[in-house]
Amino acid sequence: MSFSEQCRGQVSSRYLAAEKGAYPVVLSACQRAVTEDQGFLVKALNALAALTEGQPDLLDPKGLQLLVDTLKQHLGVAEVTCSGLRCIRHVCLKHEQNRQNLVRAGILPLLTGTIERHSCRANVVKEACSALRVMTFDDDIRVPFGHAHDHAKMIVQENKGLKVLIEAAKAFPDNPTLLGELCATLSRLAVRNEFCQEIVDLGGLKIMLTLLADCFDHPELVRQVLSVLRAIAGNDDVKDAIVGAGGTDFIVMAMTRHLSSPQICEQSCAALCMLALRKPDNSRMIVEGGGALAALQAMKTHPKEVSVQKQACLLIRNLVARTQAFSQPILDMGAEKLITEARATHQECDDVAKAALRDLGCKVELRELWTGEKGDLAL
Structure with a gap:
């Protein structure tokens, strides 16, 4: 059984792997693979996604930069993008600081850009929607207040978020699972009066x-x-x-x-x-x-x-x-x-x-x- 399968199988396996120092090893593998083999990069990112699920505190500045660089450099490669997006979702869930750091590093235009770039690939659009939606969560009990509202505003006002999502919905009329993801993300962005009206105006x-x-x-x-x-x-x-x-x-x-x-x-x-x-x-x-x-x-x-x-x-x-x-x-x-x-x-x-x-x-x-x-x- 592979490392990724072990981590995906049980929470205890992920916790033990992190305790034994798996994160720097997996991160190092990802860093080496970024400029080398795309096939190996997908496997390395999948391992990172599996390890960080439920353990977002593992992410460090080097890992954050790796995820941003991976999306920038491999935006046109569907499999690499999917794996990178999954990592982003896992490290942002219930972790406000990771969300804010990634937003400051420019992740939002990369997420909306991914949906536009891969408008015909349902699996990529689905992962990008999930990652985008997590950026609007306020689920970290360790902080008194988060930037969920600010992130939603940035997605809409600076990155054409509503238009991108609605256009994606038009492209997949027969995919209920993806449409559900798109709708879930849209509802998280309707945080201002004018955004509600814009959704109507865009169809x-x-x-x-x-x-x-x-x-x-x-x-x-x-x-x-x-x-x-x-x-x-x-x-x-x-x-x-x-x-x-x-x-x-x-x-x-x-x-x-x-x-x-x-x-x-x-x-x-x-x-x-x-x-x-x-x-x-x-x-x-x-x-x-x-x-x-x-x-x-x-x-x-x-x-x-x-x-x-x-x-x-x-x-x-x-x-x-x-x-x-x-x-x-x-x-x-x-x-x-x-x-x-x-x-x-x-x-x-x-x-x-x-x-x-x-x-x-x-x-x-x-x-x-x-x-x-x-x-x-x-x-």
Whole structure:
């Protein structure tokens, strides 16, 4: 069994290899191979990727420079690029400092450039999307705050990230796995009002709704498309564009079709919740299109899934907050019982459930946590 296979097999094997000094040996092999044999370079990079998975602290300045140089020098070689991208993803996952160092070293234009350069190679585009997406994570608990938002802005504003991803989506209409990666990355970049609008202007909304209509047999892709709609609906003008294009019907259809999937139910409710926020006309479309009923069915189907219960409560609240006329029809669907059960079962749902019950006109005890009055303090 090869070193790479040993490291990929078990976490303990990777940890033992690192403890015994494998990193400098593997790095040295990569450095020698950069200017020599491409076939050996692929094997060396695969070993480095396997070793650093879950061990991003192993990366040192020499390794970082190697990864940047490898992508620069071998951008046209698909296999080498794939292996290098995998290394970048592994050393950046849950490691904020590595992300920032790589961004400063110029990795972002190399990642978007890879997608453009290899626009016909699904495996390369997939790896590049994954690496690009990791740059927008804020998952390192060792730092008080990260640069996820700044990195997302740089990808969009300085490296044409949205256009690159949407063009790639157009090139692979029949590859659900890759489309899911592209959608997951797009949703991470919709961090500003103007970025949401740009996705629509570039044809992204049309692509998302087409995928939602045509790819019902691919649950993971459906979930990722819903996450994009949820993200871009943060823009009020985009909300109206989604509803105007029939988006609410597609979302309700997706939730009804995949009612057994808590992930799809959560994302569907969250997307509808965003569309209803501050938009009474959109709320009417959602209620008349069966959105409220589908959300309550999701609550009934997944009573133990706190994320589903929470998003459904938020949706119900948004639907009735500015249109009290919807309260009684939704109560007639059994909303009060389901929301009350969610509140009793999940502590995380307490606030949103109370808000939903209050706006539905139900009797709910709102406890005053502090009156502002000075009292005796006991130390």
